[in-house]
Amino acid sequence: AQSVTQLDSQVPVFEEAPVELRCNYSSSVSVYLFWYVQYPNQGLQLLLKYLSGSTLVKGINGFEAEFNKSQTSFHLRKPSVHISDTAEYFCAVSTEGYSTLTFGKGTMLLVSP
């Protein structure tokens, strides 16, 4: 079985500052990794995904993430955040085949002026 750990439940940051949201996973087999964003009272929107190939993946809204197999991490980064980036961010993992997604507990990104 796989698991996901998001160490930070909340990350406060000032507008235009860089941010990194941490995600570590555990799995005995190859994984697919995802970051989703959830705005208040809304469903989840896919930000980016790692399926194979290049370990640096770029997503929507200027976000990117790097898959690090040796450290079993998939941290999300953005060089300059906006107020509108304030939301809950979920890291998720699945494995080969039609397996289900396992989500982390989420990190609330709070961007202030």
Added chain:
Amino acid sequence: GAVVSQHPSWVICKSGTSVKIECRSLDFQATTMFWYRQFPKQSLMLMATSNEGSKATYEQGVEKDKFLINHASLTLSTLTVTSAHPEDSSFYICSFRAPSEAKNIQYFGAGTRLSVL
């Protein structure tokens, strides 16, 4: 990305009544879909997985007689919360996986907030 419509977005009901939530994929046909439950400030917990034309597979601890799932077609799934009680109040989210998405990319609805009085 794909569009998933979930309805209603918010429902308030009296204890003991049943509530039906609809989830539709608008631009693709999905053989597999998922229902999740999310408590405030917590992550999504998978409730059940359903395949079109088959009975849903429920996660451990989820009462199948309370949470009825019907995946009647490749574009529509419903979740009915029967005899709802205040402890069923939560945010329910559906997602679809398109047949070609072998790498488990899921597309989510906007969610339904259920408040049971």
